[in-house]
Amino acid sequence: MISIRQSTATGPNTKLKEVDPKKKETNSAWLKRVGAKNGIILLGGATVSHFRIRVAQSHARGDLKPSLWSLVGILIDGDKFLSVPLELCGDASEIATRNGVTTCPIADYDDPGKFPNIAVFSLTDNTAMISEKAYLVAGDGKRPAQRSIVDLPTLMLPWLRYIWVAGNATNPLSEDKGVPSAVFVETVYGMAGIELTPGLASATSCPEAVWQAAKYWHEFYHEEAQQTLDKYAKQYVPNGWYALRQRIAAADWPPETT
Amino acid sequence: MPFLIIPNEAFGDVAIIWVAAIDENFDAATVELQYGSNQVPLHDNWTFFATDDGSRRIRYQRVMLKNLTERTNYPLQLLVNGVVRATGRVKTIPYNLPTAADIPFIVLLGSCYYARDDKAAAVQQTYFQLPTAAKPDVKILCGDQVYLDSPWYDFLNPLHGYNWLQSRSFNVYASSWGAGPADAIRWAPMLSDGANFFCSDDHEYWNNAPDIGLDVPYFTLTQNGRDQWWKMARELYTIFQTNAGRPLVFQVKPLSFCIAETRYDRGPDGSHLMPPDSMTAIGDWARDLDGPGVLVLGQPFFEDAHGSLGQLKDRGLPDYVQQYQQLRNLLSNANHTIVILTGDVHFGRFAVATLRPELGTKLYEVISSPLQLVPLGGGTYRKPPQVFGEVDEVIPEFSLGRNFFLTLEFTAPSANRASMHIRMWPITKDGNAQPSQTIGKGPIELI
Secondary structure (H helix, E strand, O other): OOOOOOOOOOOOOOOOOOOOOOOOOOOHHHHHHHHOOEEEEEOOOOOOOHHHHHHHHHHHHHOOOOOOOOOEEEEEEEOOOEEOOOOOOOOOOOHHHHOOOEEEEEEHHHOOOOOOOOEEEEEOHHHHHHHHHHHHHHOOOOOOOOOOOHHHHHHHHHHHHHEEEOOOOHHHHHHOOOOHHHHHHHHHHOOOOOOOOOOOHHHHHOOOHHHHHHHHHHHHHHHHOOOOOOOOOEEEEEEEEEEEEOOOOOOOOOOOOO | OOOOEEEEEOOOOOEEEEEEEOOOOOOOOHEEEOOOOOEOOOOOOOOOEEOOOOOOOEEEEEEEOOOOOOOOEEEEEEOOOOOEEEEEEEEEEOOOOEEOOOEEEEEEEEEEHHHHHHHHHHHHHHHOOOOHHHOOOOOEEEEOOOOOOOOHHHOOOOOOOOHHHHHHHHHHHHHHHHHHHHOOOOOOHHEEOOEEEEEEOOOHOOOOOEEEEEEHHHHHHHHHHHHHHHHHHHHHHHHHHOOOOOOOOEEOOOEEEEEEOOOOOOOOOHHHOOOHHHHHHHHHHHOOOOOEEEEEOOOOOOOOOOOHHHHOOOOOHHHHHHHHHHHHHHHHOOOOOEEEOOOOOOOOOOEEEEEEEEOOOEEEEEEOOOOOOOOOOOOOOOOOOEEEEOOOEEOOOOOOOOOOOEEEEEEEEOOOEEEEEEEEEEEOOOOOOOEEEEEEEEEEEOO
């Protein structure tokens, strides 16, 4: 169990609304329907690797159940998001060059069978500052990525080891090593002055903690919104939507054919 | 160099600069302090002090520079009759901690400097050899900046009286502050370079002050002897180091600092560490924190009480039972993580306890000692005692009998949190810069 503070709120954030997906509706179609173009995107996957990440985050839940989520990113328009996925493809040297950050097309996460859970919410309208900070971490072609801000490839290694069960495959969260995608998003929002996981140390950030912040820390964000410093992004209580097709974690993708 | 500049505290738009002339005659109407492209006349407000035997004298003042720009370097020059007689530098602090992408706000932490044995001026060499990116914004020197009571054999002559003691104490300060012969300059250039936040410990007075000092019995055995020395040393501390008083609180948001004297107003026989209103001020600071806190004390908080024999030798904070308990309670009420910075014990230690489990807050203690070990200073490492629930070493002993100082690099991972990265800088032994060592696994998040 990792140390996580519980919100003192007496109920969930009503500005985060459940919008059921239509039958066979893809994630991109769902995103279009709710009208989300930016903010934070959460995905819960059903592959073995995503299932294992969801299970690992049970340490951050009071009920010790697997998380609904396995990946978090920054939606930069309706079609793609910045994140640090553990699916490796392309040139390996890109990982170091871009500090592990990848521009992920939503199309790659469209299949509701593979990614049954999705949420999107926003905390600020200052998307320019969020983008600026994100590219500071990831590099933008003109400036190199700044691994001194947060070294994401170093975090990816223990997570890859864990999902592959290779070598010392202990749960990285129990060693204060956050899920890389969450640490990335948390760092970017932190640099913009927005606390993404008030209940958890940044180093142990994970999609579950981001979800809990959006769902249960609305009173905290309400207070923060009153006292934002000029140099930071003006923030507000998280508002957005979510759809849950798989409430109980299962590694059921790809479907068995026999 | 009998004219001196040593910056005291610096804040976002204000800096306090100590300027002094030791054993110098000068026309005050011709004195001015230049800071950056500005200047301020120092025609008035000089305070005069002379030793009772008339052998040494000082004129000094603390100049408050206002309307400065945050986190900006100001070169300092003291001009007398148009001639530069002393130089220095002060850097204002930022109002807010830098983000992770920026240069951190860096605090140097050091204590226990026995100038007499720093013959090669190794401490200032180490300081000036710091890489540019590691240079501190401010220095916190948390006690024993001078040893007025060492070496012990200087105090064996029963014919030495108060005048000798006062004159000797003045000489120790003057020499250490850079007013001695050029070949005896030790760390004074380092003091002149950047702001200094001072707090005192026993050797600003004598070992185990204000109680009997076993190493200086002729001067401390009687109440009258102790009273005389105490009054004189307190005055010199105020003249040379800082205007001691209530805890000094300032912010580099979201971080809040509180520098608290636990020696300057200490009472005899374990009665009290500080006046009640100072303790109240610490309580107010801890209670009102809206981000992590840094509390500077002259002695470790994670310490066992000494037995009656131990108290004869050296009292620590827990030997002041009532106020120590009060301090424990005040810290326990804080809503944020607190880092205690301290020295005194001649070893380095980094320890942690849980402050409020329901908030996930911690109580850290960082010990940085010594800058230059006093002879027979011991320094055997002690693990942190279990005086605040479970107290753990963050890392095992790291000082290993070396002279060193620490730098603490603070950034803001978000608007409400701070990140602290501690590095140890061993003092050079051969003039060559030593590699630094990260203390712990790397940056630690303070919530």
